[in-house]
Amino acid sequence: MEIIIVGAIIMFILVYNNTIDKEKFYADNEKYLEIIREEDYTFLCYAKYGEDVDSDQLYMKRVTYAVIGFFIVLAFTISSSSSAEIINSQFMLNLVIAVAVAALIFKMPYMQLKNYYKAHLHEIDIMLPYYLKSLEILIQHYTVPVAIGKSIKDAPEIFKPGLRKMVDRINAGDATVDPYMEFANTYPVRDSMRMMRLLYRLGIGSQEKKQERLMMFSRTVSSLQNKARETKYKERLNHMEQQTMIMLVVTGIGVMLIILISMFMMFSL
Numbered sequence: 414m415e416i417i418i419v420g421a422i423i424m425f426i427l428v429y430n431n432t433i434d435k436e437k438f439y440a441d442n443e444k445y446l447e448i449i450r451e452e453d454y455t456f457l458c459y460a461k462y463g464e465d466v467d468s469d470q471l472y473m474k475r476v477t478y479a480v481i482g483f484f485i486v487l488a489f490t491i492s493s494s495s496s497a498e499i500i501n502s503q504f505m506l507n508l509v510i511a512v513a514v515a516a517l518i519f520k521m522p523y524m525q526l527k528n529y530y531k532a533h534l535h536e537i538d539i540m541l542p543y544y545l546k547s548l549e550i551l552i553q554h555y556t557v558p559v560a561i562g563k564s565i566k567d568a569p570e571i572f573k574p575g576l577r578k579m580v581d582r583i584n585a586g587d588a589t590v591d592p593y594m595e596f597a598n599t600y601p602v603r604d605s606m607r608m609m610r611l612l613y614r615l616g617i618g619s620q621e622k623k624q625e626r627l628m629m630f631s632r633t634v635s636s637l638q639n640k641a642r643e644t645k646y647k648e649r650l651n652h653m654e655q656q657t658m659i660m661l662v663v664t665g666i667g668v669m670l671i672i673l674i675s676m677f678m679m680f681s682l
Contacts, residue, residue, distance in 0.1 A: 446476060449519075456599065457526035459574040460533075475522050483515035533571070538602040540569045542637035545608060549631055557616035558583045575599045604637060 450472060451457075458468040490507035547567065551560035558580065565576045575596045582592040593609035611630045615623060 446472075451523055454523060454526070456574050457523070457530055460571050461526055461529050463570055464573055471522070475519050479515040479519035482518040483511045486514045487511040534600075534602055537569075537571060537600055540572070541600070541602055541605065541608070542634055542640070544568055544572060545630075545634045546638060548612075549627070549634055552615060552627060552630075557612060572600070603640070604633075608633065608637070 454472065455468040458466050458471055487507060490510055544564070548560060548564045551563055554560075555563065561576060561583075562580045565573055565580070568576055579592045579596045582595070590610065590613045593613045594606070597605040597609040608630075611626065611633060615626050615630055
């Protein structure tokens with residue numbers, strides 16, 4: 414047991430002081446580590462931290478902490494019995510516990526990113542119509558793929574990873590609706606599926622059909638903007654109502670306390 418504890422401590426110190434090259438370890442074992450890497454992990458990192466974040470480095474930290482956690486838990490669960498007794502069911506149970514804790518340590522950062530993304534879906538819902546309105550203006554002068562590419566610079570940060578992926582697939586020769594649907598699935602907010610289908614149809618057909626579809630797209634975007642404004646208005650109204658209720662409750666409690674204090678003072682006289 415003492416050997417394992419000392420080994421775990423030494424490993425933690427080496428990793429903390431960068432004596433062990435984590436990047437080299439990741440590069441040497443990339444094909445194995447990528448098997449357990451979530452498909453949407455990079456996107457979720459971009460959604461929370463922006464495109465400047467190094468998702469590979471964050472992922473390597475998860476792996477490192479999970480491995481360290483595994484050895485620490487294993488060290489503290491193994492008893493000081495003889496080596497013959499260690500290789501038994503108790504050791505296997507300790508091993509399972511250590512693996513479970515390591516898996517939990519590994520998954521926790523991913524679940525936090527997932528929860529952050531879900532918590533901000535409402536904000537995405539409100540931002541999407543305003544982004545589509547700016548995209549509509551660009552589409553009047555450029556083709557749909559070019560307009561999407563030009564819109565990325567001024568798009569909300571959370572949309573940029575999905576937009577870049579969409580443009581890359583389109584530029585790679587994918588002329589189907591799939592790149593648009595993938596974006597809609599990535600941001601499953603109100604009317605995102607319908608808007609991406611309309612956007613795809615804008616990019617195909619003759620110029621005359623494009624004008625008709627652009628008018629339909631414009632009307633739909635305006636409708637979504639109105640819904641977004643109504644949502645914002647209702648949120649402000651609900652916030653004001655909550656603040657008013659809190660103020661009334663606090664005032665009522667304060668008045669009751671003053672009355673009770675006055676009554677106690679009267680009885681004490």
